[in-house]
Amino acid sequence: MNEEAQAKALSKFAQKIGISFSDPDLLRLALTHASYPNERGTSPLDSNERLEFLGDALVGFFVAEYLFEKMPNTREGDLTVRRSHAVRGEALAVAARRLGIGDYLILGNGERNAGGYDRTSNLAGAFEALVGAIALDVGEREAKEFVLRALAEEISAAMDPTAGKDPKSLLQEYLQARAIPLPEYAVIEETGSDQNKLWRMEVLIEGESVATGEGRRKVDAERQAADVALAALTRDDSKP
Numbered sequence: 001m002n003e004e005a006q007a008k009a010l011s012k013f014a015q016k017i018g019i020s021f022s023d024p025d026l027l028r029l030a031l032t033h034a035s036y037p038n039e040r041g042t043s044p045l046d047s048n049e050r051l052e053f054l055g056d057a058l059v060g061f062f063v064a065e066y067l068f069e070k071m072p073n074t075r076e077g078d079l080t081v082r083r084s085h086a087v088r089g090e091a092l093a094v095a096a097r098r099l100g101i102g103d104y105l106i107l108g109n110g111e112r113n114a115g116g117y118d119r120t121s122n123l124a125g126a127f128e129a130l131v132g133a134i135a136l137d138v139g140e141r142e143a144k145e146f147v148l149r150a151l152a153e154e155i156s157a158a159m160d161p162t163a164g165k166d167p168k169s170l171l172q173e174y175l176q177a178r179a180i181p182l183p184e185y186a187v188i189e190e191t192g193s194d195q196n197k198l199w200r201m202e203v204l205i206e207g208e209s210v211a212t213g214e215g216r217r218k219v220d221a222e223r224q225a226a227d228v229a230l231a232a233l234t235r236d237d238s239k240p
Helices: 003-017 024-030 035-040 049-070 076-087 090-099 109-113 120-137 140-150 152-158 166-179 218-237
Strands: 184-191 198-205 206-213
Touching: 003 024, 024 049, 024 120, 035 109, 049 090, 049 120, 049 140, 049 152, 076 090, 076 152, 090 120, 090 140, 090 152, 090 206, 090 218, 120 140, 120 206, 140 152, 166 218, 184 218, 198 218, 206 218
Parallel strands: none
Antiparallel strands: 184 198, 198 206
């Protein structure tokens, strides 16, 4: 895609999400994966990683503030779990898919051919970078409104009573209730630098791999694997 076509596509995306950028280059940067400058031999700063760092902090704060206000009788530990539930990588990726972010990601050819436009870590990172870009270009109030609007479903789910426990705890309870041995977690792959590591984990039940997950922290990858496993198990329970 040439620069003119890319600019038109990004303008269309900005209209789609209801944000008017005064600096379109900031939006472009927010959607530029590190593989793009890496393939072209340009600076790593020409990617969305710094904006992702900023957006990560802002998303966590906006959601924490919302939960604090809406759940005045909830204790700190419970609020922490609920915030984590709403802002974990897989939740941000789901929101990014609803927004169609993957269609506008600027990726290196290798990453795109490998399906990087729908990779959970890429989508979550781009969502955070987009929030960072909105905050810098339009303002923190608009960034907060965007986050609460884009993550409305995830925040609602986090406020559900069952969201007080993370997926690993819920999976453990599910198995214990059925006298099934506790799950085990194993590393499939660990890639990236210390500053941008990606873990891929699998959860094993009675020695059999039943689900995988990925995340920028080992525990996040384990939680995603547990979440996928629990969804599959409960879906099987509902079959006649």
